[in-house]
Amino acid sequence: MKQTYSIGEVSTMLRIGIDAIRFYEKKGLVHPQKDKNNKYRIYTMTNILELLDIIYYRELDMSISDIIEIIQSGSKETMKILLNEKKNNALNRIRFEKQLVKKIELIESAYNTIENHHGISVKKFPKTWILAHGNEKDEIMKSQIADFTKEQFVMSCIYSTYHIADNTREDFCITMEQSVMREFNITWKNCEKLDLGLCIYKVIQLRKEEVPIQEVDEMCLFAKKQGYKYEDIIYIHEIPLTAYTDDANYVTEIYLPVKSN
Secondary structure (H helix, E strand, O other), X not given: OOOOEOHHHHHHHHOOOHHHHHHHHHOXXXXXXXXXXXXXXXXXXXXXXXXXXXXXXXXXXXXXXXXXXXXXXXOHHHHHHHHHHHHHHHHHHHHHHHHHHXXXXXXXXXXXXXXXXXXXXXXXXXXXXXXXXEOOHHHHHHHHHHHXXXXXXXXXXXXXXXXXXXXXXXXXXXXXXXXXXXXXXXXXXXXXXXXXXXXXXXXEEEOOOOOOHHHHHHXXXXXXXXXXXXXXXXXXXXXXXXXXXXXXXXXXXXXXXXXXX
């Protein structure tokens, strides 16, 4: 006589919930028998193997509909196509996670710079594409954010630009580094290259959208002492430490482009 198991025993053995087992049964993926006396479900090793198949495919990130298609079709070609699709999805996730780590490291670095009171330095601005720009940030966000995937939104940056001479804001722009766009094969209509080259660089903490006049003056003085001529414009990259809506907790990267000789 075959060894049989209750749904509770199967749940404990495979470490999956009883509700999940019932759900898979409703989807036609598990086929237990019913005890004629008490109508309880009886599970055999065949049913356990059915559940192990489901667990295996779920770990491969297969959807329930994918699993149903594989089992019902019995087609190696279907399996090959789905595996290739899942492989590409996994590779895209890995690429995204790598870029996400870089983003996290940038925020950590900015925070540590504030905590350790690091001063002004010279830094090369990353090669970047401007995806959208305009005078009003709300309008830019409203018009462009609907075209972004969540991954593109996370990987993008918001810069504002100011003229030093009269301390006036010129522009807001949504940008993405060229390396990120190349990594994810992102194309964007009418984007503009932003290649500032060498910059005087400083990280400070300030309220969102404030113009750090004193810090900019210090950066200009640093540039002069180092023998650099600089442009009449600064690029400000706002990095929220807590939330976009928390105006009091923003770290800001300031880039002052150096004129090329």
